[in-house]
Amino acid sequence: MKIVVCVKQVPSSNEVKLDPKTNTIIREADKSVINPYDKFAIEEALKIKDNLKGEVIALSMGIPATEKILRDAMSRGCDRSVLLSDKKFAGADTLATAYTLSLGIKKIKNVSLIICGKMAIDGDTAQIGPELAETLKIPHITDVSEIIKISENEITCRKINDNGYSIIKMVLPAVITVVKDINLPRLPTIPGVLKSIHASFEIINAHNATANINRIGSTGSPTQVIDTFIPERKNVAIEIEGDIDKKIDFIGDIIKEIMYNGRIDN
Amino acid sequence: MAELIIDTKKCIGCGLCIKSCAYNALSLANKKAVVDDDCVFCGSCIKSCPVEAIWIEREIVEIKDLTNYKDIWVLIEEDRDEILPVSYELLTKGRELAAEKKCDVNALILGNNIQKKFENIFEFGANKIYYFEGSEFNEKLDEVFIEYLDYVCKVYNPEIFLFGATGFGRSIAPKLAARLNTGLTADCTILSIDDNGLLKQTRPAFGGNLMATIICPNHRPQMATVRSGVMKAYKVIDKNRRKELINIEAIKLQNKKTELIERIIEEKTKSISDAEIIVSVGKGIGSQKNIEIVQKFADLLGAEIGVSRPLVDIGWAGYEKQIGQTGSVIAPKLLIALGISGAIQHLAGISGAQTIIAINTDPEASIFSVADYKVVGDCIEILKGVINKLTV
Numbered sequence: 001m002k003i004v005v006c007v008k009q010v011p012s013s014n015e016v017k018l019d020p021k022t023n024t025i026i027r028e029a030d031k032s033v034i035n036p037y038d039k040f041a042i043e044e045a046l047k048i049k050d051n052l053k054g055e056v057i058a059l060s061m062g063i064p065a066t067e068k069i070l071r072d073a074m075s076r077g078c079d080r081s082v083l084l085s086d087k088k089f090a091g092a093d094t095l096a097t098a099y100t101l102s103l104g105i106k107k108i109k110n111v112s113l114i115i116c117g118k119m120a121i122d123g124d125t126a127q128i129g130p131e132l133a134e135t136l137k138i139p140h141i142t143d144v145s146e147i148i149k150i151s152e153n154e155i156t157c158r159k160i161n162d163n164g165y166s167i168i169k170m171v172l173p174a175v176i177t178v179v180k181d182i183n184l185p186r187l188p189t190i191p192g193v194l195k196s197i198h199a200s201f202e203i204i205n206a207h208n209a210t211a212n213i214n215r216i217g218s219t220g221s222p223t224q225v226i227d228t229f230i231p232e233r234k235n236v237a238i239e240i241e242g243d244i245d246k247k248i249d250f251i252g253d254i255i256k257e258i259m260y261n262g263r264i265d266n
Numbered sequence: 267m268a269e270l271i272i273d274t275k276k277c278i279g280c281g282l283c284i285k286s287c288a289y290n291a292l293s294l295a296n297k298k299a300v301v302d303d304d305c306v307f308c309g310s311c312i313k314s315c316p317v318e319a320i321w322i323e324r325e326i327v328e329i330k331d332l333t334n335y336k337d338i339w340v341l342i343e344e345d346r347d348e349i350l351p352v353s354y355e356l357l358t359k360g361r362e363l364a365a366e367k368k369c370d371v372n373a374l375i376l377g378n379n380i381q382k383k384f385e386n387i388f389e390f391g392a393n394k395i396y397y398f399e400g401s402e403f404n405e406k407l408d409e410v411f412i413e414y415l416d417y418v419c420k421v422y423n424p425e426i427f428l429f430g431a432t433g434f435g436r437s438i439a440p441k442l443a444a445r446l447n448t449g450l451t452a453d454c455t456i457l458s459i460d461d462n463g464l465l466k467q468t469r470p471a472f473g474g475n476l477m478a479t480i481i482c483p484n485h486r487p488q489m490a491t492v493r494s495g496v497m498k499a500y501k502v503i504d505k506n507r508r509k510e511l512i513n514i515e516a517i518k519l520q521n522k523k524t525e526l527i528e529r530i531i532e533e534k535t536k537s538i539s540d541a542e543i544i545v546s547v548g549k550g551i552g553s554q555k556n557i558e559i560v561q562k563f564a565d566l567l568g569a570e571i572g573v574s575r576p577l578v579d580i581g582w583a584g585y586e587k588q589i590g591q592t593g594s595v596i597a598p599k600l601l602i603a604l605g606i607s608g609a610i611q612h613l614a615g616i617s618g619a620q621t622i623i624a625i626n627t628d629p630e631a632s633i634f635s636v637a638d639y640k641v642v643g644d645c646i647e648i649l650k651g652v653i654n655k656l657t658v
């Protein structure tokens with residue numbers, strides 16, 4: 001069985017802090033890592049391969065430096081990886097990203113299952129999975145917390161809902177997105193790391209992917225970011241000063257007052 | 267393709283644009299600013315440049331005739347035969363947007379046993395209710411809803427379509443967006459209409475303290491999801507409002523690819539979304555055993571405990587306790603925040619709190635910018651004192 005895992009490179013620290021004096025952004029040392037949710041996706045693919053045999057391919061769209069996280073994926077046990085990389089892919093929103101990833105999957109051919117993370121921590125949209133499925137005209141299940149059964153042409157999953165869970169059976173090929181309760185990812189092994197250093201590595205540009213130029217990058221993105229700004233804060237806090245006993249007294253009094261006036265029963 | 271142009275003649279290499287870029291797409295080379303592939307053309311750098319050396323050239327796209335698309339639509343979502351509050355919140359927001367656009371707000375409801383709910387949907391502001399009644403929706407399978415949504419969008423041409431950012435909404439909305447080849451913005455916290463009548467969709471971005479405003483100028487519908495509790499719902503009394511009911515056609519569903527085997531409802535234990543008093547704790551409480559002290563304090567007040575995300579990540583609390591953009595949105599009368607820095611994602615969950623007391627060792631912590639009472643100090647030490655005071 002051929003399984004594709006979609007992995008995204010994200011900054012290791014997603015904290016973007018603001019310098020309150022100059023209103024400029026202070027970035028902490030910016031290392032790139034595999035999107036944490038995608039590690040669970042990789043592990044789930046490897047578990048399936050352990051049982052059913054087959055091939056696990058890590059797929060990403062990103063700048064050339066994404067190679068590093070794809071080699072990381074291979075050191076964990078992915079057989080090979082494919083990187084969609086081209087200046088023309090730049091500025092892609094989720095729809096254009098999903099389309100571009102779908103081209104990679106078509107190139108890989110005969111893929112039975114595509115596993116995505118629940119969401120990417122730098123964007124937190126959780127849209128790629130369902131959009132990718134639709135672009136490929138196949139079904140999907142989001143928020144999968146367990147694969148109960150899988151065969152060559154069918155998968156049964158446990159899907160987390162807002163108020164419980166569902167067991168859903170789905171025809172393959174299909175896309176699933178996984179939550180972090182699904183497994184405990186294995187660590188890279190030393191032989192794995194050694195192998196990954198020399199593993200073959202495929203980079204596909206827009207031309208080789210036979211991309212429709214109108215569907216990739218910023219041109220293919222229906223949405224446009226038109227502004228980024230610092231949210232306004234109300235900044236009206238009354239500061240409780242004095243020594244610790246004063247503070248304790250004050251807090252105790254406020255709590256009593258609110259609970260009494262607000263008529264909140266204990 | 268859009269292109270960010272930096273005029274090297276004008277650029278003085280001051281680096282202000284680099285500092286303004288949240289996407290880390292700018293750098294200096296030979297004392298001039300250069301841009302790389304990470305640029306999303308948000309325009310922050312343009313505002314930051316003191317010498318007007320930066321601008322964006324967007325490819326002139328063929329202007330499509332989009333006048334056929336009209337009205338604001340809301341998908342009504344139900345759970346166990348009850349309309350979810352988020353659907354009413356969207357109707358209220360939709361009404362506000364519609365007043366600006368001078369258009370209608372339409373509700374789409376697909377389900378069983380829906381007739382008795384029409385009255386409520388109208389009360390929250392719908393002008394028209396499009397509905398289809400049938401048992402095929404009971405299983406809440408994406409592919410059934412998608413076919414109906416696709417049909418509705420192609421026949422009635424909505425200009426704007428709003429969905430609750432529920433587990434269900436976050437699964438079907440992107441699938442529909444891809445089907446219709448249009449844009450979708452997840453988890454919006456502000457929706458408004460710009461001068462051109464476009465939907466301005468604002469959402470928190472970047473783990474940090476930034477908001478991004480997004481538009482979808484050339485594709486329809488403009489789609490957005492909004493989390494429960496982010497907008498407020500209220501009824502309208504407007505006797506003259508035109509109200510219409512439209513029964514949409516049945517759609518033949520061809521060989522389905524998914525099948526529901528079983529659906530298990532887990533009764534929520536007391537949820538923090540409904541709590542009147544919440545004691546929230548973040549990484550600043552230091553160690554796991556301090557949670558016992560917090561619990562004691564919470565018991566004393568009859569409060570629920572809520573946490574910031576790192577505490578869920580390290581396993582000190584369950585996900586159901588998480589407050590924020592990716593957790594629960596809360597609206598208590600009193601919130602006591604202990605050792606929480608106040609990241610934007612966290613703040614996204616607490617704007618509904620009436621009174622906030624924040625305790626933090628860092629006088630500059632962002633949490634203080636939304637608090638009513640600011641206490642600088644060690645939260646555990648202070649907490650122990652307050653427990654003493656309240657128990658004597």
Ligand SMILES: Cc1cc2nc3c(=O)[nH]c(=O)nc-3n(C[C@H](O)[C@H](O)[C@H](O)COP(=O)(O)OP(=O)(O)OC[C@H]3O[C@@H](n4cnc5c(N)ncnc54)[C@H](O)[C@@H]3O)c2cc1C
Nearest residue numbers: 473548549550574575590591592593605607611627628645
């Ligand atoms: C896409 C995305 C979604 C997210 N969603 C959420 C979400 O839904 N909810 C959420 O909470 N976070 C969310 N986060 C994480 C968020 O960005 C912050 O990392 C997180 O809220 C920080 O938690 P914290 O305040 O507990 O920890 P920190 O930021 O580490 O803050 C700890 C605070 O404790 C103070 N402190 C230290 N010692 C003491 C002491 N003894 N007494 C008092 N104060 C002390 C420190 O001064 C500091 O301000 C999300 C992030 C991303 C990228």
Ligand SMILES: Nc1ncnc2c1ncn2[C@@H]1O[C@H](COP(=O)(O)O)[C@@H](O)[C@H]1O
Nearest residue numbers: 006007061116117119120125126127128
């Ligand atoms: N550029 C990308 N390359 C590969 N996979 C991606 C990319 N962007 C998103 N994904 C996948 O889609 C999931 C959800 O991402 P998102 O919709 O951006 O929150 C991630 O966990 C990845 O599995």
